[in-house]
Amino acid sequence: MNELTESLSKFLDEEDKKILTTLSKEPIVLQVLKKIFEEPEKAEKYIILVKDNYSAVLFTTKLAERISRYLDGEDEDKCLNIFFIGINLLTEIKDRRAIQSVFSLLKEAIDSRINLNKFETAAKLVRSFKEFGYGSYIKKLLFHAIEVSEAKDFARAIRILELLPANEDVLTVKSYILLEWGKSISISDPVAGLRKIDEALKLKDLPSARIAMAEIYESICEYAKAYEIYSNLKNYPGIERKLLRLLMEWGEETKDIRKLEEAKLLAGSDPLLIDEIERRIKKIKGQN
Numbered sequence: 001m002n003e004l005t006e007s008l009s010k011f012l013d014e015e016d017k018k019i020l021t022t023l024s025k026e027p028i029v030l031q032v033l034k035k036i037f038e039e040p041e042k043a044e045k046y047i048i049l050v051k052d053n054y055s056a057v058l059f060t061t062k063l064a065e066r067i068s069r070y071l072d073g074e075d076e077d078k079c080l081n082i083f084f085i086g087i088n089l090l091t092e093i094k095d096r097r098a099i100q101s102v103f104s105l106l107k108e109a110i111d112s113r114i115n116l117n118k119f120e121t122a123a124k125l126v127r128s129f130k131e132f133g134y135g136s137y138i139k140k141l142l143f144h145a146i147e148v149s150e151a152k153d154f155a156r157a158i159r160i161l162e163l164l165p166a167n168e169d170v171l172t173v174k175s176y177i178l179l180e181w182g183k184s185i186s187i188s189d190p191v192a193g194l195r196k197i198d199e200a201l202k203l204k205d206l207p208s209a210r211i212a213m214a215e216i217y218e219s220i221c222e223y224a225k226a227y228e229i230y231s232n233l234k235n236y237p238g239i240e241r242k243l244l245r246l247l248m249e250w251g252e253e254t255k256d257i258r259k260l261e262e263a264k265l266l267a268g269s270d271p272l273l274i275d276e277i278e279r280r281i282k283k284i285k286g287q288n
Contacts, residue, residue: 008033011066019059029056036060037067040078044085051089058101061086065109069116076121083109084128103132110137119144120156123163130165138164142173154181175204179212186216207236214242223250240266248277255284 009017023029032050036043050056061083068079087105090098106129113122119141126137141164149157154177161174178200186193194216200209214229223246230243244266251259260281267273 008037008063011063016059016062019055023056023059026053026056029053032056033060033063036082037063040082043082047082047085047089054090054093054095054098057086057089057093058098058105061090061105065105065112069112069118080121080124087129106132106134110134114140114144117144119148119160120163123160127163127165138167138170142169145177146173149177149180152184154178154184171203175200175206175209178203179206179209182209182216183212186212186219190216190220207233211236211239211242218246218249221253223253244273248280252280252284255287257281257284260284 008020012020023033029050032046035046047057047060050060064079064082064086068076068083071079083105087102090102090105106125110122110125113119113125114137122137123141126134126141141160145157145160148160157177158174158181161170161177164170178196182193182196182200184193185196194213197209197213197216200206201213210229210233214226217223217226217229226246227243227250230239230246233239234243244263247259247263247266251257251263260277264274264277267277
């Protein structure tokens with residue numbers, strides 16, 4: 001078993017190495033460790049053989065988390081599954097020492113993933129063990145999800161959010177990221193952009209999302225839809241100017257003088273705008 005202990009040692013600090021030395025005096029513990037880490041899919045039944053040995057369960061749980069940091073995808077999931085099994089066994093031990101160990105292990109696991117930019121795994125850990133009171137990590141991961149979205153990796157940002165426990169903050173941030181994603185892709189694909197913004201609005205009725213939707217409709221000449229949205233947001237700052245611009249374009253394109261007259265009312269006492277609107281009205285009348 002020396003080969004096993006040597007291969008595991010690189011994941012351990014000095015204190016853990018001492019624990020491994022002690023545990024190695026019990027052949028069954030080393031045999032269980034060998035089976036668990038060579039065939040992780042069988043971990044659940046093998047770890048039962050040492051469930052009454054607090055040090056063995058703690059060591060296995062800690063080691064699984066340490067190793068999983070260096071893995072990705074399915075291999076990481078297999079190793080984390082050992083960690084989850086160990087945490088569950090430790091929580092069944094009605095001992096203050098075990099409970100403190102659980103809190104320490106979970107905190108270390110989440111912190112390590114955040115430091116490694118493994119935000120998806122960190123989010124999964126927070127969701128899996130939310131009953132232990134790791135709510136403060138939700139805000140940390142929301143911050144990182146926003147950072148990821150600002151780097152234009154919107155799909156990854158949404159993945160992180162979908163792995164977190166759902167609450168009002170998570171839904172709100174998800175809505176804003178879907179909005180930014182929609183605006184970003186609308187430049188090349190307005191219809192796909194509208195779909196993303198619609199997803200955002202289903203989560204949260206953000207005025208900024210409705211305005212973005214109206215602007216996309218306006219860009220593809222769906223003036224009636226844009227007009228309806230702007231009209232329902234009349235009290236929102238800056239909307240009158242957007243509505244005025246829309247009416248000018250819509251009126252000129254459709255040769256509808258009534259829309260240009262409505263734009264003129266919104267222009268107030270702005271002489272430049274009034275002159276421009278009147279010029280467009282005269283042009284339409286001249287063509288008729």
